[in-house]
């Protein structure tokens with residue numbers, strides 16, 4: 317038999333391959349692993365937050381005026397417009413004028429507990445601002461002693477940019493001893509609130525907020541219209557800074573509107589028992605054809621508002637903040653109150669009332 321070289325060579329070749337195969341596979345595997353690790357390391361590296369950064373170094377500056385002016389610059393060739401030029405009406409006497417002074421103060425909850433709070437005019441919630449649709453509103457903010465500065469943001473209200481109160485974006489924070497005047501026309505009817513927009517996570521939490529209600533020009537006569545701001549002070553849940561069940565005398569037959577405001581940064585669950593009620597508005601927008609509800613919890617998101625209405629019955633109606641000790645009891649004699657109830661269902665705005673036609 318003649319052995320041919322090629323066969324022998326092939327055999328050698330196969331033997332070599334068989335011997336090297338696992339090593340090549342191991343090498344390829346290691347290379348793949350290193351590649352995956354490199355990709356993951358780059359993804360991790362790119363996802364790190366820098367120690368400091370400037371909002372000015374992100375993307376490109378949009379100076380307004382549409383897409384045709386890519387590099388107009390500040391005030392350049394009349395194309396640029398500063399935020400500070402986007403203000404409300406400067407001239408004319410205001411229809412509603414308020415002075416809000418931000419200052420540190422000790423507030424006492426109904427239970428007697430003291431809270432070292434940050435306040436507007438010494439109280440938290442700050443004064444309720446009630447204006448009428450169309451009013452030119454003027455608010456003079458004074459910072460007495462809030463070291464980190466304050467602003468006022470009108471939560472939910474569309475105002476000209478320079479009146480929006482966002483420190484570092486639409487204005488500088490107002491430091492102690494300084495003042496800032498906000499002027500805007502109140503066009504949206506509904507329940508809103510105002511709060512500082514400087515270090516909000518600390519300053520709003522400690523009390524720098526208050527209710528803002530814009531009423532329609534034609535108001536329904538009579539009745540009780542009450543804003544109720546839920547807020548957690550030092551871990552204590554409160555309604556209008558009261559951590560107990562407040563009692564109010566209301567004559568049977570009286571139409572009652574409660575404007576619930578969640579001023580916390582987490583959702584709040586309200587319950588209303590003792591009478592069928594309707595949800596009239598959410599976040600300052602009226603609902604269409606609201607129907608009566610019972611045994612339904614109202615979950616209001618952080619910063620959100622819900623307006624509810626009922627007709628005062630002969631017995632007790634009680635609003636509770638979840639299962640906390642904070643509540644408001646309405647009764648004909650102003651004495652009765654009850655324990656908070658646990659409703660069977662949560663309010664679902666998606667299936668409530670009638671869908672409005674899209675404008």
Ligand SMILES: [Cu+2]
Pocket residue numbers: 469471472511619
């Ligand atoms: Cu807000």
